[in-house]
Amino acid sequence: MTRVVLYKRFERFWHWTQALLIIGLVITGLEVHGTFDLLGYATAVNLHDILALALIVLIVFAVFWHFTTGEWKQYVPTRKFLREMAGFYLTGIFRGAPHPVRKSRTAKLNPLQRLAYLGFKLLIIPVQVTSGLIYFFYPELTAHGWPAWTLKAAATTHVMGAFLLLAFLVSHVYLTTTGHTPLTNIKAMIFGWELMEEE
C-alpha cells in the first residue's frame, strides 16, 4: 500500500471553504426567500452579501489555480469507463463488486464525477453568480435602462439554482460514502491522500 496525494493543499482549502460558504449562502438565502426565520432578515441579507463576495473571490483564485496547475484537465469529460461507472452505482455496489475506476494523481475523478463537477462549475455556479449579481445590482442596472422583469427573472433563477445546489449537496455528501470504506473519500478530501495498492 502506498500513499497517493490526490488533493493538494490549496485544493482542499478551496473545497472546504467553498462548502462552508455555499452552506452559509443556502441558509441565509432561504431565510431571505422566506423559508424560515433564523437570523433576522437584515442579518441574513447582509451575511448573504458578504458570503457571496467571499465566494466570488475564492472562485477567482480557484480558476487561477486550475489553469496554472493544469488541474482543469481533470474535469474534461470522457466516455471511458462511463458505462462501467453507471453500472457500478446501479448494481455492482450492491453486490460488493470492486470499483471499476482506479484513481491516480492525474486522474482522480471517475467519469461520472467529471460530468457532475463540470456541470457544477460551468452551469450551477455561473448561473448563481450571474443571477446573484443581477439581483444585487438591479437598482443600478434599472437606472441604466434594464427592464423591470430582470429582477424577477434573476430572483427566480437564483432561487431555482439554490434548490439545485441543495439537491447537489445532498447527493454529493451521500456519494462520498461510496469509496473503499464509507469514510475513505472524506478522509482523502480532509488529509489529501488515499492508501492505494501499488501497481
Place this chain on the structure above:
Amino acid sequence: MQQSKNKTQGSGSSKNRWRPGRPPRPDHGPALLKWMIMTGLGIAILASGAVSAKAADAPAEKADAHPYLQAHERASTMSTADHSTFAALKGPFPEGDGSAVTDACLTCHNKAADQVMTSKHWLWHPERKGYEDYGKGTWLINNFCISIRGGNYPACTKCHVGYGWKDSSFNFKDPHNVDCLVCHDTTGDYEKEAAGLPNPAVPLDEVAQHVGRPGLANCGTCHFFGGGGDATKHGDLDYTLLKCDKAEDVHMAKDGAGMDCVDCHTAEGHHIAGPDYPLPADMQEKPAYPGQKLDHIACTNCHGEAPHKSFVLNRHYRKVACQTCHIPAYARGSEASNVWWDWSTAGKLKGGRAYETRDKDGNITYATIHGSMVWKRNVKPSYMWFDGSMKFLLATDKLPQTRPVWINRPDGSYADPNAKIWPFKVHKGKQPYDTVLDKLVTPHLYGQKGSGAFWVDHSWPAAIKTGMEISGLPYSGHYGFIRTNMVWPITHMVAPAKDALQCADCHSPNGRLAALKGFYLPGRDREKHESDLGWVVVMLSCVAVVVHGGGRIFFHWTRREK
C-alpha cells in the same frame, strides 16, 4: 369641527406655548456686554437692557444643547432691531383692529404686504403651473368640511393671513387686509376669530411690540388644526408637537433637534417653501447657480443622499422616500386623528336639539352638525407611489366611474424614475353629491339661523341648495351621499432611527407593502410554486439517497449472512 376639538385657541393653553430653550453661555456674558455698552456706547443702553433681560430669565442649559438650539439663540441675539422701542408700534391700537397694526408694520416694511399678497398663504391657491384650480380658495373640495365656496368663508378664513375674508368680495389687493401678527407674534397671546379678525381681547400693543421670527406655535395655530380641530386632518401635525418628546418627532422635540417649522420651510420674500397642493418628493435640490439659496424641505438637503452606513439601505432612496421607513406611524402623540367622517348621518336631533357623543378619550363619535366619526392614534400609514404631484377631483368635475371616489390621488408608479413609495394618511368618509349631475356639492355649513347653514338649521336640502347658490354652481336639487377617500402625505413626526421600520416590515409576504402591486419585491414576491418545485428536486435527491443507501446496507447485510 369648529369648537369640538379646539383646545388651543383659548388663551389659557396658548399661554403654555413652548419656547425653544437657549444654549449655554458664560454667566458673565450679559454683564460684560452691559459693561462695554455703559462705558463706550451709551446710546444703545436700551437695546442692551433688552438683551440682558432676555438672558436673565433663560433657564439653566444643558452643555450639550443641540446645535439648532444654539443657532436659534445666536439668531435671536443678532437682530438689528428691537420692536418694543419703535414709535410706530407704541399704540395704543384700537381693540380688535389688526389692520391698524399692519399699517404700522408697513411704515417700515413697506414692501412686505406686496410680498405676502402674492404668496399662497394669502391667495390660497398654488403657484405651480397646471394646478391653478387646486387651491382651497378655488374649486378644491375635501371630505372634511368640504368647501369654502358654499358660503363658509368666515369659518374657513379664520386661518387666512388676512382680515375680513367673509365672502367672495374680499379685496386681495388691499395691503390693509394683510395679517402680520398671526405669523410674527412671539407672545402667544394673538388669536384669530371668524373671517380672520383678531379676538378683541388680544393685547395688540403688547403683541405688536414683540414680533419676531415665526415659531412652531405660529405655524401650528393653523396647520395643527386643519380640518377644523386639533390633529383632525393631517395626522402628522397636531398640537402635541409643541411639547413633544424625541420619540414623537426628532426634529421638533426640545430634547431632540429643537427645530422650528421655518428651519426647513425657509422663506424668501414671504414665500414659504413647502408643498403647494401638489407636493414635492424628497428629491435633493441642486443650486441652479453658485450661491443660490435653497430651502430645506427635502430631507437630503440636510442629511445628504447617503445618510446610512449601509450601502443597501442608502440605495433604497431610489424608490423609497425617507418618510416611508422613518415615520412608522402617524398621530403618535396623545391626539387621535380623524380617519372616518360620515356626513350622511348628520342632522339627527335629540329632544329637538343638536347633540354629540364622545368616546372615552374625548373624541367625537357622533355630532348632529358633523355626522359619525372615527379617530385613531398611532396609525400605520398607507403606501403609494408618488412623484410629487397629485390629481384632484374638483367641485366642477364629474365623478369618476370607480367607487369609492378618490378625491385626490398621488401620481407616480414603479416605472416612473421620479416616483417613490410614500406614506399617506387615507381619510375616508361619506359626503353629499348631486345624484343627477354626478358631482360633489358645496353645502352651506356656517351661517346665521334661518340662512340654510347646516350647522344651525340641520337640513341637508336647504344647506346644499344654499351652498350651491352661493358658490354659483349648477344643482339639480337631488342629492345623495357617496363614499370618498382622500390622501394626505405623511412627512412630519419623524421617529428616532431606532424606531424606523425594519427590513421585514416590507420584505415579507404580509408586510406593509402587501397591497402595493406591480413590481417584484424581494421577500414578498415569488414565482408561484417555485419553492414547491425546488423542494421536489431536493426531496427526489433525498429519496434517491435513502433508496440507494438502504439498498447498499441491505445487500451488505445479506452478503454477510451468507
